[in-house]
Structures are given as C-alpha cells and as structure tokens.
Amino acid sequence: MGGAAAPLGGGSFVDVFVIFGVSGDLARKMTFPSLYRLEERGALDFPIVGVALDDWSTGDLETRMRESVSSQIADAKPSVVDRLGRRLRYVRGDFTSRDTVDALRSAVGRVHQALVYLEIPPALFAPVIENLQREPIASEVTYLIEKPFGHDLASAQALNERLHRVVDEQSILRIDHFLGKQPLADLVHLRFANEVLEPLWRREHVEEIQVTMAEDFGVEDRGSFYDPVGALRDVVVNHLLQLLALVLMEPPSRPGADGLWDARVAVLREMDLIEPSRVVRGQYEGYRSIPGVGADSTTETFIALALGVHSWRWDGVPVVVRAGKALPVTATEVRLVLRRPPRLGALGLPEHLEANEIILRIDPDSALRVTLQSLDAEERHLAPVHLDLSFRAELGRSPEPYEVLFLAALEGDRARFAREDVVEEAWRIVDPILAHPNPVVPYRRGSWGPDGVVALTRGHRGFRDPWLGA
Secondary structure (H helix, E strand, O other), X not given: OOOOOOOOOOOOXXXXXXXXOOOOHHHHHHHHHHHHHHHHOOOOOOOEEEEEOOOOOHHHHHHHHHHHHHHHOOOOOHXXXXXXXXXXXXXXXXXXXXXXXXXXXXXXXXXXXEEEEEOOOHHHHHHXXXXXXXXXXXXXXXXXXXXXXXXXXXXXXXXXXXXXXXXXXXXXXXXXXXXXXXXXXXXXXXXXOOOOOHXXXXXXXXXXXXXXXXXXXXXOOOHHHHOOOHHHHHHHHHHHHHHHHHHHOOOOOOOOHHHHXXXXXXXXXXXXXXXXXXXXXXXXXXXXXXXXXXXXXXXXXXXXXXXXXXXXXXXXXXXXXXXXOOOOOOEEEEEEEEOOOOOOHHHOOOOOOOOOEEEEEEEOOOEEEEEEEEEOOOOOOEEEEEEEEEHHHHHOOOOOHHHHHHXXXXXXXXXXXXXXXXXXXXXXXHHHHHHOOOOOEEEOOOOOOOOHHHHHOOXXXXXXXXXXXX
C-alpha cells in the first residue's frame, strides 16, 4: 500500500479540508453554501485548500466563495463569510501531477489528519488518489468521492479494486447528496422508535409499496452530461435503491454505521434481478433536440420498474418505482398502501373500503401523512381523514444535504456514506436492464410517462399522484 491512510473517527479531528475541483459548478451551488453553514455553527477549525486548473489566486477563490454564498443564502452574515474567507487557500495545477501534490503539501504544511474531497469526474478518482498516496500530504488521509461509483457492476467492482490497492475501504467515504437529506435519517427512527408504526411495517398489513421521484423540468442545458447516464443510473441505482433499503431493511443487529449498512445490504441481497419485462423506459418528446443529446439517443428520461423482495418481512408485497423528468410535478415520496379491512355489514360499510396509507414525503418539504377513513360531518358517508406532520413546522429548518454530509465526514460518521458492498449490490440488481434495455417509448411533457406504465402495475393498484399539500 502506497503511504498511510486512515479513517476519521475515534475522537480524531481534521487538520485540513482539501477540495479538488473547487472551481466547478458543484462547488458554486453546494459546497460553498454548506461550508458557510458549518462555519456559522462553529464546526470548522482548520484551513480549506481548493485545488483546480483555473489560473486563480487565493483572492479569486475567496471572491468565488462570497459570490456563491450571497446568491444562495439571502441572510448570510458578513462576519461568518469573513471567517470562512480567512480559511481559504488555493493551489493551481493538474490533478494528477506530482508538482500539484508538492504545491499542495507546501500550502497544507505539516498535518496529521486530512480530509480530501474529490468533486471531479469519476474517471479521475483512482489516478488522483494514487498520486496523492505516493507521498501523502498527511499522516492520515480520508477520501470523500462523489457519485456515481461506476456505470455498471463490473466498473464499480473495478473502481473499488483499484482504490483498495492504495487505500483501505475505511479510508473512503462515498458521497451521494440524496443520503444527506434529513428524511432519510428520520426514516430509521420513524420505523424503529415508534411502536405505533413498526407493527404495520410488514407484509401482513402492507399491500403495496410505491416510490416516486418526479421532476417537472427537463434536462435543459445538461444534455452532454445526462445523455450518457439516463434516469436509471442517475437516480434509481444511487438514490432510490438506497432509499428502499431503508424502507425494507430489518432492525440493525449491532450498533454503529456498519450495523446500519449490514441491514441495508442484507435486504438488497434479497431483491431479484430486475427483468426487462418488468421495466418501462420513456423519453420525453423534444429531448433529442437538446444540445449535447444524440439525434438517435435511446437514453431514458423516465423509468418505471417492479421489484421482487423475498425477505421474511416483505415476500409477496409488490414494490413499484418510477422516476423521470418533464413530469407534472416535482416530488419524491415513499407510499405504503395498507391492506383494506374486511367489510363489516353491521355498520353498513361499503364492500370495498379505501385503503389506509402511510406517506413519507422526501421533497418538497419533508413530511409524514397517515390517511384514515371516518364518517363525514353528516354521518352518512365515509371520507378520508389526513393526519399530517410537517417536519419543518415541528422541528425547524433541516440542514442542507451537503452540510449534513460534510459534518458527518468531519466527525467520522460513516452511516451517511455508501459502503462498497451496498454499491455493488445495487448495480447487481439493475445490471440485466443495462445489458438488455427495453426500447424507449416517447411521452408528452407534463404527463406521467409512457402508457406502458399502466400495464406494469396491472393486477394491483396503479401509481398514486404524489402528495403535494401541507
């Protein structure tokens, strides 16, 4: 192994935070505002060194930070911005050059613990880490790498194998902003800290599980990025399978991050490979005219699929997932549709009662809804009653995903970062679709995707419209 690398945690602290790709769009939109929030809460106590190819100075980097914060945070405090600005340093150079590492070492000085964030193209992860590990910039280094982690199972395995030649798995934190959303952390506690819900969370009571991740906008000016990726790689394998693992897993059998990831990987291993016959791929009309998109592109902008989960808790419960762009609304939710109660003739109840539902809304504005049936005001008909909980209203502002993830990395909390085996299991599940994709079917902008989605859900309940209310 080339050089020392060690995990964060165990009471250790960070001496320097190094950001490769600091001049990019992700830094402008997400990284700088999140660093501001951490500075505001007193979580930063070390220099922040940005590395990029741009012919910048440290002053230019500070200017970029100030512009980013002012455009993203309306009530930013000048004193906090000033403190963050004083932490910044800049190193210009090729990411894989030895000269860049030497310049970085000069900027960092003698440090024990470094956190190195690679917000750069995934093809550069291994070359940059290999370069840094020849003569590490610190006694202990932890690498924070940005999704995607491969583009199929084979490439994910190849990336992990290459990284493990120079660093241990415990020295790698795989960052996916979706895992930083507060409702995903809440989901574990919602399930296992509430006896009112946990007994319902199983096949005896749940008839169907639906997951929706809808966006009412298209690819717009991101055609060259999106066209090689598509909805399956962009959100299903990274975001939604990780969300489903939290929804479906058993209680962790041991404390700590590894206990949580053990439970997630266990339920992923109980999922069938997704058969192409249980998948609908769509492409919204006009997608191929976007700059950067091929004229004969077969990339899906919409995907719906049905999953089989052969665990003791969920065997026989249909799990359906849909995700796409240019749909009617922007919303992400998990919906558990409960089994209908039997008809009770003595009360004159209808033969087919509406099912109760438990809905966890991830976006926009995290919230929980439980739907019940009750008599209307005239006591003549049953009507739905909604028990709604807004997490923002009850608990205050949730931190932004990158704010959560950076803080977790600084504190050594690995529960927020995808483990190697979980990443590979997610790719295993979707590999058959990647190897034998169905043809894409066109759909209108503003619709709920191709007509074939109806056939996919035939035999059980169709997709519900997402809950958008308060």
